[in-house]
Amino acid sequence: MRAEPPVRYVREESGFSYWLISRYAEAREALGSSALSNDPRRLGHAVDARNAYSPMANNDPPDHTRLRRLVSHGFTRRRVAALEPEVNRIVDELLGAVGPSGRTDVIADLAFPLPVMVICALLGVPGRDRAALRTWAEHTLSTTVGPRTREERSRRLRAYFTQLIADKRVTVRVTLPPDEQPDVLSALIAAQEQDNSLTDDELVGLAVLLLVAGHETTTNLIGNGLLTLLLHPEQLRLLQEEPRLMPTAVEELLRYEGSAGQSSLRVAVEDTLIGGTLIPRGAVVNIGLSLANRDPGIFPDSDTLDVRRGPNPHLAFGHGIHFCLGAPLARMLATAALGALLERFRGLALTVPPDELRWRQISILCGLTALPLSFDPVFRETSRT
Known part of the structure; x- marks a missing residue:
């Protein structure tokens, strides 16, 4: 999923669709992007239990x-x-x-x-x-x-x-x-x-x-x-x-x-490039934190638990x-x-x-x-x- 490609369009059986980000560099870029809104009001029908309950976490400047x-x-x-x-x-x-x-x-x-x-x-x-x-x-x-x-x-x-x-x-x-x-x-x-x-x-x-x-x-x-x-x-x-x-x-x-395998859902407020892939305005974006945190390009032997690991720039707390x-x-x-x-x-x-x-x-x-x-x-x- 990270390799081909790390930013991909996904449609679930329910019909819900989004762009899934599965590699560390692209996840970090998306977490820091001002073009991706964290305000659930922009999600419309996509608002569901996957977004959190916070007036601060789910808001924009x-x-x-x-x-x-x-x-x-x-x-x-x-x-x-x-x-x-x-x-x-x-x-x-x-x-x-x-x-x-x-x-x-x-x-x-x-x-x-x-x-x-x-x-x-x-x-x-x-x-x-x-x-x-x-x-x-x-x-x-x-x-x-x-x-x-x-x-x-x-x-x-x-x-x-x-x-x-x-x-x-x-x-x-x-x-x-x-x-x-x-x-x-x-x-x-x-x-x-x-x-x-x-x-x-x-x-x-x-x-x-x-x-x-x-x-x-x-x-x-x-x-x-x-x-x-x-x-x-x-x-x-x-x-x-x-x-x-x-x-x-x-x-x-x-x-x-x-604790969190993914970020709260984002919405592209404008056409934006993430990892070279165009995400169109209005699209929902799902940032796969657990996927990014197992990226072997950043974390050697990424599927191995190593309590001595360092440095460890994980994205568990976001970015x-x-x-x-x-x-x-x-x-x-x-x-x-x-x-x-x-x-x-x-x-x-x-x-x-x-x-x-x-x-x-x-x-x-x-x-x-x-x-x-x-x-x-x-x-x-x-x-x-």
């Missing part, structure tokens, strides 16, 4: 530029780095609860609750409310509950954040710099108060986005990544012997088995103006979760055959519904803080 600038004020690397002790504490707590039993469902016991709890802390959600938000977020994304339940949970999330923002607005100190605000929501409220460039609906939508979309990608990264390591036991053993490799391993897991704003947080959470699992538990093994595992597709994201494991029940205490 100047609105995208405005929203991303405001969110980046609160979602700084410094703020994310400051969360590391809290992340380690939550990981310790979650693993401590299952350690003595010798069995766990990694998705339910770690990969799902960890990002929800951390994102709630980042947003400034009071501790007493976090369990409820965890349930609402789970139902919002669940494929096992009915649409009415999902819609009702989505409404509850929006109503909750509407009230939380109103409560915070009373005490927020507008003059404080973003990094000195107590949480991301306070930083966004302060930015809104200063220049009125963020509407109330956008502010609520961003809060829901950060919770729902932010945790789903990280849940999948942890689950998909651990399964990949279990299916490559020599690489898992290497990480247990050399834990310093974990940050490099996370990059390789993102490349090898990332250009839509590069994932939460990438530093996702990397930190995956490094902490996988590192702690491999450090503490030995004899990690699936309790079901790999072909019996079940997957769910949420928008462009794909992840496990459960990952049941057994391990040495001796819990390994650590001195991490």
